[in-house]
Amino acid sequence: xxxxxxxxxxxxxxxxxxxxxxxxxxxxxxxxxxxxxxxxxxxxxxxxxxxxxxxxxxxxxxxxxxxxxxxxxxxxxxxxxxxxxxxxxxxxxxxxxxxxxxxxxxxxxxxxxxxxxxxxxxxxxxxxxxxx
Amino acid sequence: xxxxxxxxxxxxxxxxxxxxxxxxxxxxxxxxxxxxxxxxxxxxxxxxxxxxxxxxxxxxxxxxxxxxxxxxxxxxxxxxxxxxxxxxxxxxxxxxxxxxxxxxxxxxxxxxxxxxxxxxxxxxxxxxxxxxxxxxxxxxxxxxxxxxxxxxxxxxxxxxxxxxxxxxxxxxxxxxxxxxxxxxxxxxxxxxxxxxxxxxxxxxxxxxxxxxxxxxxxxxxxxxxxxxxxxxxxxxxxxx
Numbered sequence: 151x152x153x154x155x156x157x158x159x160x161x162x163x164x165x166x167x168x169x170x171x172x173x174x175x176x177x178x179x180x181x182x183x184x185x186x187x188x189x190x191x192x193x194x195x196x197x198x199x200x201x202x203x204x205x206x207x208x209x210x211x212x213x214x215x216x217x218x219x220x221x222x223x224x225x226x227x228x229x230x231x232x233x234x235x236x237x238x239x240x241x242x243x244x245x246x247x248x249x250x251x252x253x254x255x256x257x258x259x260x261x262x263x264x265x266x267x268x269x270x271x272x273x274x275x276x277x278x279x280x281x282x
Numbered sequence: 283x284x285x286x287x288x289x290x291x292x293x294x295x296x297x298x299x300x301x302x303x304x305x306x307x308x309x310x311x312x313x314x315x316x317x318x319x320x321x322x323x324x325x326x327x328x329x330x331x332x333x334x335x336x337x338x339x340x341x342x343x344x345x346x347x348x349x350x351x352x353x354x355x356x357x358x359x360x361x362x363x364x365x366x367x368x369x370x371x372x373x374x375x376x377x378x379x380x381x382x383x384x385x386x387x388x389x390x391x392x393x394x395x396x397x398x399x400x401x402x403x404x405x406x407x408x409x410x411x412x413x414x415x416x417x418x419x420x421x422x423x424x425x426x427x428x429x430x431x432x433x434x435x436x437x438x439x440x441x442x443x444x445x446x447x448x449x450x451x452x453x454x455x456x457x458x459x460x461x462x463x464x465x466x467x468x469x470x471x472x473x474x475x476x477x478x479x480x481x482x483x484x485x486x487x488x489x490x491x492x493x494x495x496x497x498x499x500x501x502x503x504x505x506x507x508x509x510x511x512x513x514x515x516x517x518x519x520x521x522x
Contacts, residue, residue, distance in 0.1 A: 227501035
């Protein structure tokens with residue numbers, strides 16, 4: 151979601167965030183499994199690794215402030231079986247990314263799906279009971 | 283992807299042949315209630331027998347990462363998080379969705395797990411368990427065919443692994459009997475009898491169902507990569 155609804159949220163998060171994205175690997179308990187949120191941003195890094203791949207991206211709010219985010223996905227094997235490769239995303243890609251936000255208010259989400267600049271949508275098979 | 287078509291279900295199982303790449307099935311046993319992915323793939327089922335006092339004490343001492351009584355990675359005493367072998371039957375639940383391949387050769391049925399390249403070698407050449415077994419993480423397995431069911435007998439476990447990811451216990455007296463049957467070309471079931479009188483008041487059965495994944499091949503999952511996240515988790519838990 152973009153626009154007005156995002157701005158107050160981004161400002162609130164901006165007050166809480168530290169220099170690096172606050173990353174939490176706690177399993178499904180840490181994420182709001184019932185709600186999906188979509189953000190638009192620019193990829194800064196893509197770590198195609200085990201046990202969880204990471205997508206680092208910048209989101210710029212309407213005030214021009216850049217917020218650093220990270221999306222956590224599943225393992226390399228699981229992503230590969232859904233068509234991902236290490237070249238699926240590159241720094242600089244403008245993406246629309248959907249996932250479950252971390253409950254602790256950090257700029258972290260658990261990935262559900264991601265839309266690439268060319269329109270292709272990458273999804274994942276998720277291990278826990280998340281909103282689809 | 284979801285379940286099998288009628289022709290797939292009808293395709294006959296080859297005899298004495300479990301070869302193929304298998305993955306824990308995600309079809310619920312019945313349609314009466316919603317099963318979580320955890321229940322379908324990472325759980326040992328809901329027929330766990332009451333524990334003995336010894337078993338209860340061990341269960342209470344377990345601090346899993348995740349689940350109802352989950353703690354952080356740094357606080358958890360789960361041996362799997364330190365990359366020790368998961369043991370059996372926990373290996374069937376490691377990494378939701380991770381498959382294993384069965385190959386058969388003269389006198390052996392071999393299970394190759396994607397998770398950390400763990401191998402189980404089941405001797406089907408008629409040999410008994412060796413006397414005075416050294417306790418191991420994965421046990422000693424021998425098997426024989428009863429009709430089209432492979433009956434696998436495993437003993438010789440150490441007591442260092444957990445039975446499952448929430449910390450159900452087992453002792454070194456654990457004796458597993460698996461009845462593995464390919465019920466169709468694409469479906470395999472494994473009824474695992476867990477017999478451990480030191481931990482449980484009576485034997486109980488974990489029912490597992492696997493589906494064939496003919497288009498998949500084993501990929502790599504190295505457990506030590508999990509240690510990448512110890513630092514990150516510490517960073518996320520520091521005060522803001």
